[in-house]
Amino acid sequence: MIAAGIDLGGTKIEAQLFDADWNRGKTKRVATPATYDALVEAVVDLIQWAGPVPVGISAAGLINPQTGIALTANLPASGKPFPADVTKRAGRKVTWVNDARSVILSEAVFGAAKDVPSVAGLILGTGVGGGIAVKGRLLAGPTGTVGEIGHGPLSAPTVAKYGLPLHACGCGRKGCVETYVSGPGMVRIAEALGSDLRDTRLIAAERGQVWRVWCELTAELLLTLSLAADPEVVVIAGGLSNIPHLIEDLSAALKAAQFGGFGIPELRLATVGDTAGASGAAYAAWRKANHG
Ligand SMILES: [Zn+2]
Known part of the structure; x- marks a missing residue:
């Protein structure tokens, strides 16, 4: 496996692993928790499940790169330093991509x-x-x-x-x-x-x-x-x-x-379908790790 994508939506969070040909490997899905602490916990669990590969997160809403604060209507993370809290708990950095942008990158690269x-x-x-x-x-x-x-x-x-x-x-x-x-x-x-x-x-x-x-x-x-x-x-x-x-x-x-x-x-x-969010974010993370 070369990368993982985590599709973080308002009702479910789905992690997917991808092999060197960008075929989908194992996947894991959990319901999106209702509280911020549980949400951070769930994302950290999935990052750890993915193992030592670059991980991209396709998340509903925006992360302000200047403040690190999340703005999202669909997740209990608005106003919180969501990426920093996940990094702290996971002990590693991941790549954050807005969910619409993840889908578009996936269509541009694979679709x-x-x-x-x-x-x-x-x-x-x-x-x-x-x-x-x-x-x-x-x-x-x-x-x-x-x-x-x-x-x-x-x-x-x-x-x-x-x-x-x-x-x-x-x-x-x-x-x-x-x-x-x-x-x-x-x-x-x-x-x-x-x-x-x-x-x-x-x-x-x-x-x-x-x-x-x-x-x-x-x-x-x-x-x-x-x-x-x-x-x-x-x-x-x-x-x-x-x-x-x-x-x-x-x-x-x-x-x-x-x-x-x-x-x-x-x-x-669009042609990629349901996996577009995860594959786009995984590709963004893989590319960042391999090509800067
Ligand atoms: Zn508006």
Whole structure:
């Protein structure tokens, strides 16, 4: 075994070992504890279970690299020096990667975009996450927020065009992309436009105005990603990526949003599946250990 990944989510924590060909070996799964001390304990146990290989942790939420403090809605670790406490108890350092970024790195190295060097990713689910990977490495900077595009502003022209109200976001801001582009956000668009539909699958299947407005807002987000990173491929993952005509409709909306006749990145569905978080984090840890 050459590396381990620990997928740390709100309901379960799963550790996976990987061999030299990045095939999955042994796995171990435990329920996510409800208290901070028990959470630290559970993560330390899994690090010890993994043995003396580089360990990457794919964790819901953010770790502020400047303070070491966690910010997370899904784990009982917000406001705590989570990585430092785990390091202290485990007696070794591990690599921490945001869960959306882990999935995107996995897709860039092993999955839907392994044939191209520059990849952006968009996770469309109960929230909106993102990330950018170039030549198998995630872009990362001093704040650790690269890819947090769900908390950037919505497209003002689109919001104004349809008279959409602005909603408060869980992050403390108002009018974030996530408030309309996530799954619950799509339902908010339905409410705002007077549709009776409250299920994202039904809204998508209808392919009516609610769906078109959601595609337009999401395409504006994709345009921002494209203008910032100019990736060859954008991989789409998360619960909403199960919508059958998603790639087709978003590609058309992105093409319509692009200016000046410039091209658009190719949109592709994620292919790695459930193991993407763990394999992406394991790869980040392995690469750090072997290539700096
Ligand atoms: Zn926000």
